Amino acid sequence: MNISMIGIDHSRASVAYRELFSFTRAQAAAAMKRIRDEFAVDGCLLLSTCNRTELWISGEAGRRISPYDMLCEVKGIDKSQYGAYFVERRDGEAVDHLFQLSCGLASRLFGEDQIISQVREALVHCRECGCDDMVIEKLFQSAIAAAKKVKSTVRITAADQSTAVSSLELLKNRMGSLKGVRCLVIGNGQMGRLIANALVDQGACVSMTLRKRIHGREEQGSIVPEGCRMVPYEDRIAELTDSQVVISATLSPHYTIHKTDIEGMKLPEQRIWLDLAVPRDIDPRIGEMEGFHVYDIDSLSDGSMGTASETAVRRALEILEDHAAELERWFAFREEVPQVKKITELAAEDVMDRLSGTMRELTVSDDAVAELSDSIYTAAEKSVGKILYGLRETLTPELWEVCMDALVRAAQKDTLKTGSPNPAGR
Structure with a gap:
């Protein structure tokens, strides 16, 4: 099928390196179109999540030029510096990787459910940019179908391994009951809404930021989950004085909270901040300040199988092999x-x-x-x-x-x- 891919993920690189190669949706669209035009590839797809960035190339161009070189070119990064953090795969090896990735077997949170949606969204985005071809289409459609089959027939783990649930567990382990705990969620994307809903279910008092304009439209109250208080994004810093828990999960390429924003502020004595974005939302220097506990996406799991059943994993691999x-x-x-x-x-x-x-x-x-x-x-x-x-x-x-x-x-x-x-x- 002549497929090539290059990827950087949590298994080889910390968030500090992964964020260098992360893409917003708009950046991914521009990068795919540039790769398509400059390198004359048959098809290309970018998958960029909090734990990984992968560039998929179909056609002979991926043989002549390494996808890693393409990625560094569009990112404007010296390719001699970061090669050790990447893995390149081709053909059958690439197929096996994508199939296992799509059903959570290659995730930091083993067996997590969010990745299948991210793979599907990456394919849809690739189509919208006109960068797909028959190989990319069939490969990713097959991976999604295989992952659905695994999810519907095999219980890989004993508990939900989504980032939202893992974040909740971390907070409960550190703070005990979350009932009445004042929480600020910065970002109203899919991740922010999932976490906000989870906190509300625990009885927390949740505020959530909302920008005044979203993709050229006026603000929409329905974006804020039920039970949450809406806060204009511009007021997020002022909200920190009353928030025991701060969770930032935006798609912004810039910090949502800088160190200079909070210097001299009076904040709750018991406070935990979670930065679930890649690139990071919260200035890493804040974590070095006295009294701060700042956790990033890498803090949520050690990547182990946890309670996964070996029998279930074998069955999942059999399903993937059949689809492959x-x-x-x-x-x-x-x-x-x-x-x-x-x-x-x-x-x-x-x-x-x-x-x-x-x-x-x-x-x-x-x-x-x-x-x-x-x-x-x-x-x-x-x-x-x-x-x-x-x-x-x-x-x-x-x-x-x-x-x-x-x-x-x-x-x-x-x-x-x-x-x-x-x-x-x-």
């Missing part, structure tokens, strides 16, 4: 489609040659003969095609290729007459 094998068969079949088309055309032409005498003897109009000829030709094509496509389900890719080659050679011979190639080339 089906994907391989699909691509092998796709390469032979021109052969199938050629065989069906030759078979249809042979049928028409054999019926030519009978057709001339019909006592009907020329238009009726032409219409009947078209119908017979189409029926012959469909009948032979149905048989050939059926072979795909019973033959391995290797035998399928051998069979198609043999059928093409056989179809090109007038075997019932002379055994020599058809003089008309059919």
Whole structure:
């Protein structure tokens, strides 16, 4: 299928390095279009989450130029500095990685559910930018389908491993009951809303920021989850004086809270701040200040399997292997489609040659003969095609290729007459 990818993630790089290669949605769109145009790739997709950035390339361009070089070029980063933090994968190895990633087996929070949505959103964004091709489409659609199958049939972990739930557990471990605890959530994206809802369910008093204008539209109160108090984003610093818990989870490439913003402020004695953004929202220097406990995305899990059942994981891998094998068969079949088309055309032409005498003897109009000829030709094509496509389900890719080659050679011979190639080339 000729697929290449490069990735940096939590297993090899801290958040300080990952944020260098993170992308906002707008930045990802610009980067994909630039890669498509400058490097003449068939297709490209960027997956950028809090734990990873991956660039996927289809076509020969990914062989001539490393996707890592492409990524550094669009980021304006010296490629000699960060290569050790990346892993490059190709073809089958890349497929296995994407399938395991999509169902949470490669996540820092083992078995987490959010990644499948992130993979789906990355594919949709790639389409919207006009940077997808058949390889990218089929690969990512198959990965999403495999992940859905795993999620619906296998319980990988004993508990929900989403970032929101893990954040909640960290807070409860540090503070005990969250009932009545004053919390400020900065950011009203998907992550912010998930955490805000989780805090409300625990009885916390939650305030959530909302920008005055969102994507060119006026503010919409429905973006703030039920039970939360809306706070204009511009007032976030003033809100810190009453907030025991501060959680920032925006898509902004800039800090939401700088060290200089809080110097000299009187803040609650018991306070915990969570920075769930990549790049980070909270100035890292704040964590060095006395009395501050600032946790980033890497603080939520050690990446271990935890309570995952070995039997469940094996079953999940079996499901992924089945889907990967089906994907391989699909691509092998796709390469032979021109052969199938050629065989069906030759078979249809042979049928028409054999019926030519009978057709001339019909006592009907020329238009009726032409219409009947078209119908017979189409029926012959469909009948032979149905048989050939059926072979795909019973033959391995290797035998399928051998069979198609043999059928093409056989179809090109007038075997019932002379055994020599058809003089008309059919």
